[in-house]
Amino acid sequence: MKRPSTLTAYAFLYLVFLYLPVLFLPLFSFNSGTIVAFPIKGWTLDWYRKLGEQDTLIQALWNSLGVGTVVALLSTAIGLFAARAFVRYRFRGQRAAEGLVMLPLVIPGIIVASSMLVLFLFLGLKPSLLTVVLGHTFLALPFSVSILKSAFDDFDASLEEASYDLGVGVFETFRRVTLPVVSPGIIASMLVTFTVSFDEFVLAFFLSGNQPTLPVYIWSQIRFPAKLPNVLALGSILLLTSVLLLVLAEYFRRRSSASEVR
């Protein structure tokens, strides 16, 4: 069969357009010159070496790691209960509830960010890592709910019934059957929600106050042309970690579906 070559070419161009700019980031991070333009002057690892010497950067990294971890735990825990309810039960207002949970995916970030800032100030919460955690949890919830929903979709409801039937109560059943069976989904959800929080800029910019997360720190550094290559090195590392985390998450998500297929 003859392949439609124009379609192949189109798909190829599409991918180049999508990913080539991203690939410039790591490329220039190895450039020894400070100006981000061709031709490349020479190759160096200096920019990476210098990253470790910057205390504010290290502090921002810790902030981001801490926020990401708490967000992953919080949104996955909330998402677990929501997903189980959405899949297992039929109740009034279910569609509306599911729609509401997914809403953060489509609301413009700037709107969410500014209204959250207003809300938190009204409640007397000063912008800090705490408010970033709350904002990011809201943002990460659609991801954890949809990942865990697919984990529960593949979960045979009679497994929980079998546990009750064998004399085990509701909470014990959750711990001994539900959690272990959906655990690949839980891991996938934690990895994805961590990445969502770790890479998020707009909300963090509005809500972090004087405790910047890594993306907010990078933003502040971009204003200084001399530091640009340094930011590129940092960005390349972030890019690589994010991709690795998402690949790992996808691996676990697929395992959660496959385990029930037998």
Next chain:
Amino acid sequence: MTDRNIIELRGVEKRYGTFLAASGINLDLKEGEFFSLLGPSGCGKTTVLRMIAGFQEPTEGTVLIDGQDMEGVPANNRPTNMVFQSYAIFPHLNVGNNVAYGLRGKAPKAEIEQRVAEALEMVELGGLQDRGASELSGGQRQRVALARALIMRPKVLLLDEPLSALDKKLREQMQFEMRNLQQSLGITFVMVTHDQYEAMTMSDRIGVMFNGRLKQVDTPTTLYARPCDQQVASFIGEMNILPAQLLGETDNMLSIDAAAFGRIEIERNPNVATSSKDMNIGIRPEQLEIAAEKPEDYPSTVQGTVSNVAFYGENIHYHIQVEGAEKPISVSVPNYFHTVDFKRGDAVWLGLQGASVIDLGTDTK
């Protein structure tokens, strides 16, 4: 089997909105009995089983287990255990831990090990404790599910279509094994099935359900010989149902005009009532004689033409078109040294005895 009732259902009803899944269910199950709930899919048999197990609460009526009212008692506190249709083997646990699941924390470790070994021995999976759940065949999963339920020493074992996922050979073997297991343990088994042969080969008694109602509860032989209406008659085995005219009756005999078959004396069926002249009769395909010449010794004979032949191995099914009958009459003949062998279009004689005719009356009693 004892005379003591282990399960009593009193006017049990389950309603989902306006849909009646089960209604007017009255049933007494004896201790040590193998009981089957038989009916087509969607007839409410699984709903009844799940109300006994405690997964669903009846909207009306009472479920008593061993004399105790089960209202408000959740599944985990009922003296019943269930084998699920999907077997519900815990995928993250090996065979030993699956079987031990319900005993964990409730008995000393050594005793659990001991009982798991015994339970696996009982279902002929001895020594497979360490086998992973994903490495089991369909038949092994079914055995693990049985062992996991029986290790709890339930008063009643509930089985939801336990053999439907197995292939035919294995299914037949498991029918005998489960029957033997039930007999040796003396535990009451309540099985839900849509397979009439499964129900007949395994059960002491069968309850036949249609549209949420329990139509008839009887032994397999009584159900086969004295069905309470046309629906039950044609669901249990094959049945030719023909219209007839009631000519006269005594205490236990009816004199009828069975259309093409003429006038016959038949036994009265105590499970039905006849309130008008127009009634129905049933004739099992294997109860008819088929021959090339007019058969002797039959009070009723009729001539017809073979319209269809189906070879089943152990027997041969013929469809015979008879003058005056709407539908062809099914006849089944054992494939015994090929004593009969008719082709499509052959002219044949059918012979019928009064004792082979089932009175289906006009109404269920």
